[in-house]
Amino acid sequence: MKVEILCAVMHQKDLSKYREMNMKTNAVFSNQAEVNSYDEEIIGGNIVKMITTPYRGVGRNRNLGILYSSGDILIFSDDDLVYSDGFEKGVLAAFGSLPDADMIIFNCTSDEERKVPAIDRISRAWIGNSMRYGTYRFAIKKESLQKCSLRFSELFGGGSRYCSGEDNLFVREVLGKGMKVYLHPFTIAHVSHGPSTWFEGFNEKYIFDNGALMQAAFPALRHIVVWYFAYKFAKRSRLGILRTTVLEYAGMKAFRRGQSYDEWRKERDKPHMHN
Secondary structure, eight states: OOOOEEEEEEEEEEHHHHHHTOOEEEEEEEEEEESEEEEEETEEEEEEEEEEEEEOOHHHEEEEEEEOOOOOOOEEEEEEEEOOHHHHHHHHHHHOOOOOOOOOEEEEOOOOOGGOOOOOOOOOOHHHHTTTTTTGGEEEEHHHHEEEEEEHHHHOOOTTSSSOOOOHHHHHHHTTTTTOOOEEEEEEEOOOOOOOSOOSSOOOOHHHHHHHHHHHHHHTTTTHHHHHHHHHHHHHHHSHHHHHHHHEEEHHHHHTOOOOHHHHHHHHHHHHOOO
């Protein structure tokens, strides 16, 4: 079994991230820049590829990484991680001890100011306990991924129509296909969340986009989850619970119509003609 890291990056000129991130295994970088190119090197006996395209959207670039992957176990990654020494052995040992696992969500450590939720014991993952973990903690058997034709949504996530949620939708799809997913306390990496390329606070767009995500992820339960998030976000923004709820529902409706926040706002702000 061979582990391979699939890392979404932006504006890279070379493969220096490979050593900076302490990867020490096969890796594929899907690089968003302004050109189309392919680079491949052997580093420390490992095959390291970089596919550079001008296409935007983290989901699209993660899917590109899958397309060029050759490993048995694929670990999704972002460029703000440093992998633990010996992480590959730990990942293989975890899958060895859980032979029915299709996917494992691993533990990561983080900087104090932006802590990520810890995993302290092995347990089965389900919708209720797995939606809080980012993609960079996911390791999946490539065979399982191929059997179910799994891909990341290209409508959600940084650089896409709606600003986040590709990780939530991926987990939901994996579980919906009947795959066995586990949470595991083995620490694969340390993440240093720098300034986000898409998160600008709990503003109108963020709440609107969350409504779109709720429509996509929980169509049958949307009227329940919308009130949960309206209450949650109202405490973190200045918009208040009524405005937050209106925006959540607007995002739901816009998703059904294939409309982005900017398109919705343009339509909303258009002067109406009266006879």
